[in-house]
Amino acid sequence: MVNRSPDEVLRAAEAVHESSNEIAFLECLLNDLHINGVESEAFAETLFLAGQAPTIPSPLEQFSILPLIPMNIGHLYFSFTNPSLFMLLTLGLVLLLVHFVTKNGGGNSVPNAWQSLVELIYDFVPNPVNEQIGGLSGNVKQKFSPRISVTFTFSFFRNPQGMIPYSFTVTSHFLITLGLSFSIFIGITLVGFQRNGLHFLSFSLPAGVPLPLAPFLVLLELIPHCFRALSSGIRLFANMMAGHSSVKILSGFAWTMLCMNDLFYFIGDLGPLFIVLALTGPELGVAISQAHVSTISICIYLNDATNLHQ
Amino acid sequence: MLEGAKSIGAGAATIALAGAAIGIGNVFSSLIHSVARNPSLAKQLFGYAILGFALTEAIALFALMMAFLILSVFQ
Numbered sequence: 328m329v330n331r332s333p334d335e336v337l338r339a340a341e342a343v344h345e346s347s348n349e350i351a352f353l354e355c356l357l358n359d360l361h362i363n364g365v366e367s368e369a370f371a372e373t374l375f376l377a378g379q380a381p382t383i384p385s386p387l388e389q390f391s392i393l394p395l396i397p398m399n400i401g402h403l404y405f406s407f408t409n410p411s412l413f414m415l416l417t418l419g420l421v422l423l424l425v426h427f428v429t430k431n432g433g434g435n436s437v438p439n440a441w442q443s444l445v446e447l448i449y450d451f452v453p454n455p456v457n458e459q460i461g462g463l464s465g466n467v468k469q470k471f472s473p474r475i476s477v478t479f480t481f482s483f484f485r486n487p488q489g490m491i492p493y494s495f496t497v498t499s500h501f502l503i504t505l506g507l508s509f510s511i512f513i514g515i516t517l518v519g520f521q522r523n524g525l526h527f528l529s530f531s532l533p534a535g536v537p538l539p540l541a542p543f544l545v546l547l548e549l550i551p552h553c554f555r556a557l558s559s560g561i562r563l564f565a566n567m568m569a570g571h572s573s574v575k576i577l578s579g580f581a582w583t584m585l586c587m588n589d590l591f592y593f594i595g596d597l598g599p600l601f602i603v604l605a606l607t608g609p610e611l612g613v614a615i616s617q618a619h620v621s622t623i624s625i626c627i628y629l630n631d632a633t634n635l636h637q
Numbered sequence: 638m639l640e641g642a643k644s645i646g647a648g649a650a651t652i653a654l655a656g657a658a659i660g661i662g663n664v665f666s667s668l669i670h671s672v673a674r675n676p677s678l679a680k681q682l683f684g685y686a687i688l689g690f691a692l693t694e695a696i697a698l699f700a701l702m703m704a705f706l707i708l709s710v711f712q
Contacts, residue, residue: 387709562695569698572705616691623688 389575390499390568410503413495417484448483451619452476455626471629478511479622482563486614489571490607499567501560508560511625519632530631555628559621566617570610578603643708650704657697664689 394406428445438446456472482498489496498504519527531548532541581599668686672679 387705561699562692565698565702566695569701569705573701613691613694616687617695620688620691620695 387572389495389571392500409495410497410500413488414485414497417488417497421480421484448480449476452479452622455623474514475622475625478507478625479618481507482618482621483615486563486567486618487611489567490611490614496567496571498563499571501564504563505557505560508558508563508621509556511559512556512628515625515628515632518629522633527632559624563617563621566613570613574603574606574610577606639711643711647704647708650700650707653700653703654697657693657700660693660696661690664693 392408392410394404394408395412396407398405398407424441425445428442435442452472452475456475485497488494489499519530528545531545531552533544536544577599581603584596584599664686668682671682675682
């Protein structure tokens, strides 16, 4: 509440609790303000009662991180937030799905729908791994399969989660996707050094290059190599965030149109509604294909690291 | 004045989607050409086309994300 006298602030604050003396209600208000700060309901109501127009809700509001169980150790922020809740929830659901499908010693021979889904997800991983890293028969090169399988299942189940109303897309936060892609990049570099020793650096020098050109090429090659750490994270984050924001904006249009009870608007009511419906389908498609793309790009980077240019 | 500047910035950032649209058309035109040459590989080529489409769409969404950021983040 900028540019207001303390008098007006006091009057607005009093209007919020309406001179009630109930301890529970006041405690509730205090907790709300303490936990949610500027985004709390109490603050918004105070602004409204003080006559200041409420801030136009931006489409980025759905991405706000709210601490559900605040735990602060000194200055460090260890709270259990709603991304954590949704990650745990999805983990539990995936484990339940796999458990119920493989009950009674491995499911039916003629699979039902759920079992087909789990089999599809399980079968998806060895193909890129074999094709990229090589060695269809040897068990040596299969040791990256669990890691790639976990990464694929992570994005495959968490990307479409934002389509459920009132839920939260975990992968639409840059910090989460960046953490994932950056740590995988560090892992790939370490694997490359471990497999090939210092020959790993010969990866940046293609064969048949004249010697004077070599230092420039190596330096130039290093930049795209390091950019890979960021690119996977940014790709996943940008797709999820832009998709969900655009669905939110369009549904805002649809809702506003539906609320105007005028004959002319009645004809135009269906337009934004159909657009939102039509947008949800490709949104799910984008969610799944982005999981696919990120997994395949990780396999390509692994191939580059372990089989240098072969 | 900030509102006007934000709107102009968001509108200018959306122009970048034109390049992405050309890229996506390019990918699918190559798909049609190659399936016409060799129809027996249609399924595998379609898989590659979807991969290429997703990667190109990512660039389009980078531009859209910048537009939303400009529109919504500055006070």
